[in-house]
Amino acid sequence: KPRLFLVLGDQLHPDPHPLLIQALPGDFVLMAEVPEESTHVWSHKARTALFFSAMRHFAAHQQSVGCAMDYWRIGTHDCTSLAAVVHKFVAQHPDISALYLLEPGDQRVLAAMQTCAQTLGLPLNITPDPHFLCSLDDFNHWAARSDKAGRDSLRMEFFYRWMRQRTGILMEAGQPIGDQWNFDAENRNGFGAGGPPPVPQAKRFAPDALTQEACADVSRYFPDHPGSLASFGWPVTPQEALEALDDFITQRLPEFGRWQDAMWQGEAFLWHSLISAALNLKLLDPRGVIARAETALASDKAPLAAVEGFIRQILGWREFVRGVYWRYASQWPSLNFLSAQRPLPGWYWTGKTQAACLKEAISQTLAHGYAHHIQRLMVTGNFALLAGVNPRQVADWYLAVYVDAVDWVEEPNTLGMALFALGPRMTSKPYIASGAYIKRMSNACKQCVYKPDIRTGPQACPYTTLYWYFLMQHADLLRKNPRMALAYKNLDRMADVERTAISEWAEVRLQNLEAL
Ligand code: FAD
Structure with missing residues (x-):
């Protein structure tokens, strides 16, 4: 039959x-x-x-x-x-x-x-899907072992080292190549006042007849949906995906590490690989992607810090979030560790806000269905976390607006990583930052009506106001966390009157989020 x-x-x-x-x-x-x-x-x-x-x-x-x-x-x-x-x-x-x-x-x-x-x-x-390097059974064995060792929380860094050891990727005689597991510290540069060096143009793919038909069907059947099709240029076949990968490996990988976290107005893609959607559709095999990066290292076409930084994303983060997704599968729909309840501001769907960094990240998201990791984590994600937006509404937004969005990767990234909705089970502390971080990592603040070093009043950067307010609001949960010690030390140094002024202004800001 x-x-x-x-x-x-x-x-x-x-x-x-x-x-x-x-x-x-x-x-x-x-x-x-x-x-x-x-x-x-x-x-x-x-x-x-x-x-x-x-x-x-x-x-x-x-x-x-x-x-x-x-x-x-x-x-x-x-x-x-x-x-x-x-x-x-x-x-x-x-x-x-x-x-x-x-x-x-x-x-x-x-x-x-x-x-x-x-x-x-x-x-x-x-x-079972053989696409992934770590089966769900293997992930759960690793996670159970981590739990037994007294860590009731899963950390990507330990998972990543374990994956390196069991696959032999970037390993030599049982040791990490370069005698260091990661070069993260070298991957956090901003461009500074001079801006980025000339950005290599990423390869885009002109829509062929099938893609044009697909776009026409989307316009016909989903006319009121968000985003634009005008700049559609994503790889749609394994062949195109390999071309996109090659373009990245040869043109952008050497500088990927250095500029991984940096942002610049008007530059959507920078030195990023743009292969997440092709990977998630399974047009690309992650083993092949990693092998291409290793070859670039072996033939001196890219430095170790860049290659390790890139491989960490694929072998570490990507495999880790998949394991975490299935481990907490039934919990994602309702997770809300910080009990955040505010509705998602409407401008997340239009980009119509005066905050220059948010406007840029959201506008480019609507134009391309793409924003790079730091824009997702530290601009749109950080804002939603600081503003106490309901995690379900935020996660639904991320699932809606990115071309690479699939549940297994989007939910743990948004809820676990960006919004701390799993609590300390996936990250050791919330990823929060004030306007000072955005100022260091981008040129957005220069074009913005809000000023990162002002904490209260109409000109205050909302990230800065809300950062301090967040620390005050969640002190019961976070103050004892050793990784938050410095933040609380700085908060404690502030005069009472300053803290009161921040709280009052934060409440004004939060009640008028739509007008940001
Ligand atoms: P690069 O910066 O060039 O990185 C290389 C590759 O590493 C990516 O293609 C991706 O496959 C992998 N990678 C990097 N970081 C992660 C990560 N944290 N988790 C999983 N894989 C990673 N990624 C998705 O694929 N789909 C999503 O729906 C998604 N939602 C996200 C939501 C939030 C709130 C955050 C903070 C991150 C999210 N990410 C998601 C992870 C990451 O931002 C994207 O994979 C990356 O920006 C894609 O661009 P790129 O291909 O140019 O990546």
């Missing part, structure tokens, strides 16, 4: 495809575009267009190599969800005997498929 193999939109692995190699002649292979995946959060047009285009290219390739795939484009069927698609397909083919899936990256989709198979009375077969 035939089986149904359902390929999800972020499972576009190059051949041999880990799910499709199991399909036999006579089995059904199905892919579908459904509105729910773009509407359960109000997705950026470029995010949906990227998924549709990459999925259509994948299907066209599979069909060209002899796979009899059914592909349901948006607008050609009346199903709103993946579950509805499976129900309809099985009704059309009642002899289907089982549902086969590659492990989804979103617990919502996994739950929907489990319910769907159960309702239809079909066995559900789930293949």
Whole structure:
């Protein structure tokens, strides 16, 4: 009896495809575009267009190599969800005997498929995704070991060292190459008053016919969704993804480490790799990405600090957040360690704020579906944390607006890392900073009506006011944390009258967030 193999939109692995190699002649292979995946959060047009285009290219390739795939484009069927698609397909083919899936990256989709198979009375077969270097079982063994050692919290740095040891990546005779596990301290430069050296133009990909059709469908079916398609240039096939990777390795990797945290108005991409979406769609294999960076190091094309900094993101952070996501799977929807309740300001969807750094990060997000890590963490994330915005609303925004957003990577980054909504289970302290940090790392403050060194009054930088207020508000939870000691020492040095003035002005600011 035939089986149904359902390929999800972020499972576009190059051949041999880990799910499709199991399909036999006579089995059904199905892919579908459904509105729910773009509407359960109000997705950026470029995010949906990227998924549709990459999925259509994948299907066209599979069909060209002899796979009899059914592909349901948006607008050609009346199903709103993946579950509805499976129900309809099985009704059309009642002899289907089982549902086969590659492990989804979103617990919502996994739950929907489990319910769907159960309702239809079909066995559900789930293949683990070989894309990742660390299986979920291995991650959980590592996490359990960390817990036993008395650390009731998971730290990326220890995970990363363990991954280096077990894979041998950037290792020599059991020791880290360069005798140092990380070169993070060399990765925190700002550009200074002179600004960045000439920024290499990142390779972008002109939309081909399939991508143009995908964009037209998005404009037609999701006309009121946020974001623009005008500058769409993301890789949509494994081939293009490799070209994007090569472009990064040769043009930007050597300086990646040095400028990893820096920001500059008008420069959206700087020395970043721009491969997150291609990785998350599985167009790229992380092992291949790491190998290319190692080769650049071995052939003296890039320094160790840059190569290590880049590999840490892929082998460390990316694998770590995936493990954390599944470990706390059921908790993400409701996490709120700091009990933050304010609504997300409307300008997160328009960029219409006078705060220059926020305006820049949000405007470029709407233009490209992209912002780099420090913009996400220390500009939009830091602000939401300091302003006490409800974590669920913030996480839904991140899931909506980035082309690389998929639940397993977005939720731990937003809730665990940026908003401290997991408490100290994933990071040792909240990532908070005042306007002084933004001033050091960017030129935004020069163009801003708000001044980073002013704490109160209309000209005060909201980050600065809210930073001190945050420390006061959460002193019960944070004061004893050794990593917060310096911050509290500085707060304690302030005169009472200054602290009172900050609290009063912070309340004014928080009640008028929409007018920022
Ligand atoms: P680069 O700066 O060039 O980094 C190289 C690669 O390392 C990235 O492509 C990515 O695959 C990986 N990487 C780096 N940092 C992380 C991280 N913290 N977690 C996982 N992988 C990482 N990344 C996503 O892929 N999808 C998301 O939905 C997402 N949401 C985020 C939300 C917040 C609040 C924050 C703070 C970070 C988020 N990140 C997310 C992580 C990171 O910001 C992006 O991966 C990165 O900005 C993508 O740009 P790039 O490809 O140019 O990355």
